[in-house]
Amino acid sequence: MVVEDEAPLANLVATYLERDGFETTITGDGADAVPLARQVDPDVVVLDLGLPHLDGVEVCRQLRTFSDAYVVMLTARTEEIDTLIGLSVGADDYMSKPFSPRELMARIQAMLRRPRSRPAAPPTEPVAAATIRSFGDLNLDIDGREVTVDGTPIALTRTEFDVLAALAREPGVVFTRAQLIEAVWGPSWIGDEHLVDVHIGHLRRKLGDNATRGRYVRTVRGVGYRMGTGA
Incomplete structure (x- = not known):
């Protein structure tokens, strides 16, 4: 899921994702992002910090109440506090604008190679x-x-x-x-x-x-x- 209010950038990121085999959903409004995430259950969210109606920090905070999707935060502001605030609500990585879409894809692919949670072992099966x-x-x-x-x-x-x-x-x-x-x-x-x-x-x-x-x-x-x- 791409949450970015700059339509050309959102479409560019979506194009690169689709080239790598992802299905993509785009929204440019922070208030729409949370219900949309509940609907589509994304594996990865590319999330802009500066969004209308609900900023990226609050979107991420709400996402973390129901989703374990990987979150990559995008920010046009380079002050360290923005990065720290974004990560403190559960973002996995961040990139400052302007950025290379190829680098973004490399980071996403690296994250997705990490293991997901495994189902719990049955009660009769001891944990090693x-x-x-x-x-x-x-x-x-x-x-x-x-x-x-x-x-x-x-x-x-x-x-x-x-x-x-x-x-x-x-x-x-x-x-x-x-x-x-x-x-x-x-x-x-x-x-x-x-x-x-x-x-x-x-x-x-x-x-x-x-x-x-x-x-x-x-x-x-x-x-x-x-x-x-x-x-």
């Missing part, structure tokens, strides 16, 4: 211990794509979960931003590596973690991030 990672009271079921803290389920976006899972698969190993980008977004992704910091910040907030003395996600100054011990 190797798929469970525990860090104190944080439990991560990598195959089931579920996270709990002290038994309470934590709602993460796909990207937030993928960042956490990448760290948890190799506890104690320090990941640079570039390594996390490759693990989560893929080797073809091009953009600002500080995107990782934004998603780490959201993870910490949702997990009730502390940036200074992280129980779960720890900062290794000058290098990157690793999973903590939960202590």
Whole structure:
């Protein structure tokens, strides 16, 4: 789904998507975007920040109440606050205008290569211990794509979960931003590596973690991030 009020740009993006085999739906009005998303259940939403009637931040916030579609936010404003606000409501990536449609396609294809949630195993089928990672009271079921803290389920976006899972698969190993980008977004992704910091910040907030003395996600100054011990 393309949500963009500049009709020529919306049509251009849709043309590139259709060339790559996607079915596309276009709207230029933020107020129409949410009910339309409920109707078409998109896999990916290309979402402009500056929309009439309902801006992209609010559209994204409402989308996240019922959809796990990948969201790529488009913005004509380059101030960092716009990027941070957009990602804080669940956008997976962002691009500043003007941008290359080919680069947008590459990012979308990289996101779609990441696994979707798997159906839960039947009660009679035990979950393999190797798929469970525990860090104190944080439990991560990598195959089931579920996270709990002290038994309470934590709602993460796909990207937030993928960042956490990448760290948890190799506890104690320090990941640079570039390594996390490759693990989560893929080797073809091009953009600002500080995107990782934004998603780490959201993870910490949702997990009730502390940036200074992280129980779960720890900062290794000058290098990157690793999973903590939960202590």
